[in-house]
Amino acid sequence: MISLKNIEKVYRTTNIETLALNNISLNIAKGEFLSIMGPSGCGKSTLLNIMGLLDAPSKGQIEIAEQTTEKLSDKQLARFRNQKLGFIFQSYHLINDLQVLDNVELPLLYRDASARERRQLASEALEKVGLSNRMKHFPTQLSGGQRQRVAIARAIVGKPEIILADEPTGNLDSAMGNEIMEILINLNQKDSTTIVMVTHDENMAQKTHRLVRLFDGSQVL
Amino acid sequence: MLKNYFKIAIAVLRRRKFFTFISLFGISFTLTILMVATAFIDKIINDDYPDKKRDRSLYINKIEQDGKESMNSSSVSYYFLDHYVRSMKTPVKLAVSSNYSTTNTYVNNHKIDINFKYTNADYWDILEYKFLEGKAISSQQIDNAERVTVISEDIKRAYFGEQAGPVVGKYLEADNVKYRVCGVVKNIPITAYMLYADIYLPYTVSKINLKDDKSYLGEFSGIILAKTKADVPKMQKEFDLIIPKLPMPSKEFNVIHSHADSYLDAYVRSGNEKKSGMTYAIIALSLFALFVMLLPTLNLVNINITRIMERSSEIGVRKAFGASSQTLVYQFIIENLILTFLGGIIGIVLSLIAMYFINDAKFIANLELRLNFTVLLYALFICVFFGLFSGVYPAWRMSKLNVVTALKA
Numbered sequence: 001m002i003s004l005k006n007i008e009k010v011y012r013t014t015n016i017e018t019l020a021l022n023n024i025s026l027n028i029a030k031g032e033f034l035s036i037m038g039p040s041g042c043g044k045s046t047l048l049n050i051m052g053l054l055d056a057p058s059k060g061q062i063e064i065a066e067q068t069t070e071k072l073s074d075k076q077l078a079r080f081r082n083q084k085l086g087f088i089f090q091s092y093h094l095i096n097d098l099q100v101l102d103n104v105e106l107p108l109l110y111r112d113a114s115a116r117e118r119r120q121l122a123s124e125a126l127e128k129v130g131l132s133n134r135m136k137h138f139p140t141q142l143s144g145g146q147r148q149r150v151a152i153a154r155a156i157v158g159k160p161e162i163i164l165a166d167e168p169t170g171n172l173d174s175a176m177g178n179e180i181m182e183i184l185i186n187l188n189q190k191d192s193t194t195i196v197m198v199t200h201d202e203n204m205a206q207k208t209h210r211l212v213r214l215f216d217g218s219q220v221l
Numbered sequence: 222m223l224k225n226y227f228k229i230a231i232a233v234l235r236r237r238k239f240f241t242f243i244s245l246f247g248i249s250f251t252l253t254i255l256m257v258a259t260a261f262i263d264k265i266i267n268d269d270y271p272d273k274k275r276d277r278s279l280y281i282n283k284i285e286q287d288g289k290e291s292m293n294s295s296s297v298s299y300y301f302l303d304h305y306v307r308s309m310k311t312p313v314k315l316a317v318s319s320n321y322s323t324t325n326t327y328v329n330n331h332k333i334d335i336n337f338k339y340t341n342a343d344y345w346d347i348l349e350y351k352f353l354e355g356k357a358i359s360s361q362q363i364d365n366a367e368r369v370t371v372i373s374e375d376i377k378r379a380y381f382g383e384q385a386g387p388v389v390g391k392y393l394e395a396d397n398v399k400y401r402v403c404g405v406v407k408n409i410p411i412t413a414y415m416l417y418a419d420i421y422l423p424y425t426v427s428k429i430n431l432k433d434d435k436s437y438l439g440e441f442s443g444i445i446l447a448k449t450k451a452d453v454p455k456m457q458k459e460f461d462l463i464i465p466k467l468p469m470p471s472k473e474f475n476v477i478h479s480h481a482d483s484y485l486d487a488y489v490r491s492g493n494e495k496k497s498g499m500t501y502a503i504i505a506l507s508l509f510a511l512f513v514m515l516l517p518t519l520n521l522v523n524i525n526i527t528r529i530m531e532r533s534s535e536i537g538v539r540k541a542f543g544a545s546s547q548t549l550v551y552q553f554i555i556e557n558l559i560l561t562f563l564g565g566i567i568g569i570v571l572s573l574i575a576m577y578f579i580n581d582a583k584f585i586a587n588l589e590l591r592l593n594f595t596v597l598l599y600a601l602f603i604c605v606f607f608g609l610f611s612g613v614y615p616a617w618r619m620s621k622l623n624v625v626t627a628l629k630a
Contacts, residue, residue, distance in 0.1 A: 054541055054624040082543025093538045093628060097232030102225060109225055110543035154542070172568045 001097050001162060001194045002028040002051055007060035008020075009046055020046045021057070022217040030161070031192040033185070035205040038214035044198040045166055049216065051196060052085055052164045053077050065161055082110050086155030090167035092147045094139040101128065101135040107158040125153040129183055145176030151181055156193070163187065165197040169204055181207060223555070230556040233528065234563075243559075247517035248564025248607055249571055252600060254513055256572040257579065259599045261592040262506070265412050266485055269597065271350040272416065276450050278347065279457055280487035282305060282415060282442035284479040285494050291473055294492035296320055298439025299424065299431040301479075305463055311456040312445035316344040321418045324396040326380070333379050335395050336411075338418035339427050339441075345371075347446050348416065355389035355404030358423055362403070366425035370400035373408050375586065376419040395420060397460060398416050410588035415487065417443055418592050437477065445481060457481050514606065521557075521611030522586075529553060529619040536619055537627030546620035553619060557612030558605070565604040569597070 009021040018181065020043045028034050036044045049055040050062065053069055064070050065084050072080060086107075092102050104122040113121070126132050129149040139147055148168060155163050169177030181204055187193045197208065205211050213221035234241045269275050284301065285294040302317050309315075320337040325332050345357035352375055362369050370393060372380075381388050392399045400422065411417050424431065447456045460481035467477050478494045480486070489498035529536075539549060569592070576590040 049625050052541070054628075075547065078540065078543050078545035078548070080539060087541045089628065093534055095229070095535050095538065097229055097236065098225075102228065105225075106539065107542040110545075110548065115224070158542075 001030040001032070001065060002026070002196070003061075003063040004051070005061045005063075007047070007050060007057045007062070009043070009050065009055070010058040019035050020217050021050070024060070024214075024217075024219050026212065026219070028194060028196060030194055031188070032210065033188045033195045033208040034197070034210045034212060035208040036196065036198045036212045036214060037200070037202070038220075042214040042216040048164050048166050048196060048198050052087060053081055054184075078110070082107055082158065084161050086158065086160040086163040088148070088151050088163065088165040090170040092139070092144075092149055092151045092152055092171075094154075096139050098138075099135065100131065100139065100142070100164050102138050103139065103150055104153045104157050106154060111158070121157050122153070125157040126150070128156065129153045143176075144172050145161045145179060148172060148176075148180050149183065152180070152187075156187060156191075160192075160193070162194045162196070165195065167198055167200065169199065169201060177201070177204065191212055226552055226555045227559060229552075230559040231555070233532070234560065237528065237531075240524055240528060244521055244560060245564045247520050248561055248604075249567035250554075251513055251517045251607075252565060252568030252572040252603055253575055255603055256511060256568065256592070256596055256600050257575050257590065258509070260572070260576060260592060260596045261588075263595050264410075264588060265488070268413070270407070270409060271348045271488070272444070272484065273349045274446060275484050277447045277453060278444050279447075279453065279460070279481035280415065280442065280444055280484055281460070281479065281481050282487050283490045283492040284437050284477065285492055286437065286470065286474040287476045287478065287494070288474040292493075293438055293474075295438040296440055296442055297479065298434060298436055299414060299440065299441050300435050301437045302441055302443040303432075305467065306443055306445065306460070309445065309456070309459050311447060311452055313444040313448050314343040314347055315341075316347040316444040316446070317341040317441055318344050318421075318443075319424065320442065321414070322440075326393075326395050328380055333376075335376060336417070336419045337395060338421050339424035340421050341424055342507045343446075344421075347444055351407040355402065355405060356405055358421065363423040363425055366423060368400045368426055369423065370405045371406055371421040372402055372405040373419050374405055375408050377402075377405050383415075385513070393420065398426075399516060408587040410557050410585055412585060416581050422427060424616075426543045437467065437479075442487075484608065487576060498628055512550075514603070518607060518611050521607065522614055523614035525553075525557060525611055526618065529615050533619075533622060533627040536622055537624050540624045540627070550613075550616040551622045553616035554609065554612040557616070558608035561608035564607070569600060571597075571601065572600075581591060 004024055004026040007021055007024040011018045011020055024047060036047060038044050046055065050057050101122050104125055105118045106201060108118040108121060123132060123135065126135060129152050131146060131149050131153065134142060134146065139150065142150065169180050172180065184195055188195050199205050211221065212219060257431065272278060282296055283294065284297045285292065299317065307315055321336040321338045323334055323336050325334050340358065342360035342363050358369055358371060372393060377385060377388055380393055381391065388402050388405060391402050393402055409417050445456060447453045464477055469475065476584050480490065482490060486499055489502040491498040491501065536549060573592055576592065580589055
């Protein structure tokens, strides 16, 4: 489903060159739930961003859903992300000015979907995460766990083949973290969604199919 | 999609109330100034009282004599109109009137300024003044040099009193001469300077013998009327052919310029051929509009950049979930247009209030400013101008934000 070959990411400023990822090659199969661990600054999020086509590697090739991505234009990249990928962020990144339902609808705004269809799909996604009673609330009226569930609903509303989660339980207590993890495992098992999750939490990582460890930008496991 | 943009736009406006106030104030205040100015110009250009036959008429109000070392320019003379323009074949009528001059008179020891204008008989045929009482000066009265006058309703009130009944047949004294009132007409504002006067007199009662003065430059202007609208270009061409054939008044000059213009061209003609009135009027108005609009636009650009950068996380999320840079540019421009249209609505309300006070205060007598379709159309144009120009640059800058950087912010 995701194939990374010899990925390298270098950040350059006028004087300093930092190697964030060094020669990473990774294959993730369809329906796999993979976790990435490593100390802060080891390049986990950078790797996830590269997989999510939010950032470009300095070297190497990426193939996602049997498509090479390096020559895609801004418009094609946007369309590709919209169709194939869903994102969950540690700090939720919900739009506080919009109601929960509008937040969940967001990915569908960039598709040819009617308003009624969008409402329908967004309601279904919220139902899946157990928040159908909070549709008209604003994000600021919800708890951290509820917000992350809204973010998951937003990530799955477009039925993407891949979900990329950057420390989805990082801001939550263990009970809420477990709850979120249950939802992700459920998604992976029931819908065969491929999930790549960056985490600091060994317990959470143990629940996934495979664990990849990074250290100073290199893969150590 | 639009509904979503609208929701976000309103939410953002409500979130930062002070910024919203500054933006809306800038837009609506500028719009008010421009709309009052537009209403003023519209009144001058498009109000066709009393020259309702404007589409069949051409106006001759300036003549210029050029030589190597000297240049003379002024209104045309009675002789020029009577001798050369009257000989034209295309016009069916020629209205001749002098520029208005001011004299004064006393009523109950109270001084009144009176602007008077000499006219010929065709003047009253071409122009359709609304008579509140009486009638126009007849051609016979003009031929007989009768001391009769048509007066405006304002001067009727000032001279004969607020409560005066019909005044036709009564006498009005101006410049130590008594004139019998033969008609009272609806007022026109002084801005219609080619037609405005307080009292209109037969040109034959003028103290100057107009027929003796053979110079081209004088104190008059003419309106020539074509039989049909289609004849106007022909009439203009015929006039243009007369000018090069005019005998030079002296060796000092080698070229003469004069034009039979549309109302608007004549209105702004400066009398200096090298500085065409219309071009100068357009440049001056454009510079004014640009200056008035530039500052609030720059202010809006600045505010928009700050506002958009505050929303970098939203930009990152939208990009991550499939918005292209182009889509985001559209979104922010639409949001900005919503803001400017809100400002526009406030601006229209403020303009109505401003016009009410301007009309009420009578800064320019008889000039009634109104908000009409043309003015609203200009307002719409100004709103779109604000919305686009103040939105495009910030939207473009924002759309170039890197997703990862945007999400970290």
